Amino acid sequence: MIICDTHCDVLYTRVFHPEETPVVTLENMKKGGISLQTCTLFSGSGGIEKHPYEAGMKEYHEFERLVAEYGWVQAWSPAEAVEGEPKAMLSMEGGEILEGSTARVDEFFEYGVRMIALTWNRENEIGHPAKSGSEEGIKPAGWDILRRMAELHIAADTSHLNEAGFWDLIRRHPQPPMASHSCVRTLCDHFRNLRDDQIRAMIENGGWIGINFYPCFLSNDGKADAKRICDHIDYICQMGGEKHVGFGSDFDGIEVTPVDVKTPAEVPNILAELRRRGYSETALQDIAGLNFIRYYQRLGWN
Numbered sequence: 001m002i003i004c005d006t007h008c009d010v011l012y013t014r015v016f017h018p019e020e021t022p023v024v025t026l027e028n029m030k031k032g033g034i035s036l037q038t039c040t041l042f043s044g045s046g047g048i049e050k051h052p053y054e055a056g057m058k059e060y061h062e063f064e065r066l067v068a069e070y071g072w073v074q075a076w077s078p079a080e081a082v083e084g085e086p087k088a089m090l091s092m093e094g095g096e097i098l099e100g101s102t103a104r105v106d107e108f109f110e111y112g113v114r115m116i117a118l119t120w121n122r123e124n125e126i127g128h129p130a131k132s133g134s135e136e137g138i139k140p141a142g143w144d145i146l147r148r149m150a151e152l153h154i155a156a157d158t159s160h161l162n163e164a165g166f167w168d169l170i171r172r173h174p175q176p177p178m179a180s181h182s183c184v185r186t187l188c189d190h191f192r193n194l195r196d197d198q199i200r201a202m203i204e205n206g207g208w209i210g211i212n213f214y215p216c217f218l219s220n221d222g223k224a225d226a227k228r229i230c231d232h233i234d235y236i237c238q239m240g241g242e243k244h245v246g247f248g249s250d251f252d253g254i255e256v257t258p259v260d261v262k263t264p265a266e267v268p269n270i271l272a273e274l275r276r277r278g279y280s281e282t283a284l285q286d287i288a289g290l291n292f293i294r295y296y297q298r299l300g301w302n
């Protein structure tokens, strides 16, 4: 089975918190049968004035080192995912790394970045984060960047983006948007989670949602396990999203994890729970990875 995970912060942790031991390792990915691990270049929490491009480049150089010296294999698109061999694909979290430049979109595309979360929790040149409560949509400079992203078939990731920006994308962006690491707001009332109308719009527009494993996004009491992750998957499936949902763990970006899904090695616990709930093997394969690969086919990656 091909398992894809669409968000983790291992590169940021390795560069900026070397005292911490990352859980996203080649060994854990192999144990968990992960085929495609998306690793993000995170802007850092400092916003536009704290040299986000430099932070992103440090993380990119760390990725190059993992590939050159530690046996990691880069995937240049989700279509390269195969069973039995973990590969890592690059993404970006916090469009401020681009510092408002469309040329930088091309630069990071060359490095292999295939997904850009337009904002993190800070306002940037592209738009406003959900955290801000802003009702303003995508900025003019943001549309220039989005246009170039669409030409290069880079996914527009709406995790962290505010609702006005989200609906702007649904209305005006030519490609289906995705949320690489977000959960269901009806099940856990957090600003980072998606409302039902947003989930519906994702499904209707051919988008994709990766369920985040962060307990604070999964349960109002901040406690979670594999069953709770499956509650969020169930919810989206019951809305008709069985072909539009998967995993966006956020490993190495979250200080607590579900009790029985602490590392990539334990991702199969989620699949076991889905199996217990009566999901067919076809549905399991879709949710585990094929939905994500097909989402990229809709973006133009074959």
Ligand SMILES: [Zn+2]
Pocket (backbone or CB within 6 Å): 093, 159, 160, 181, 253
């Ligand atoms: Zn995030």
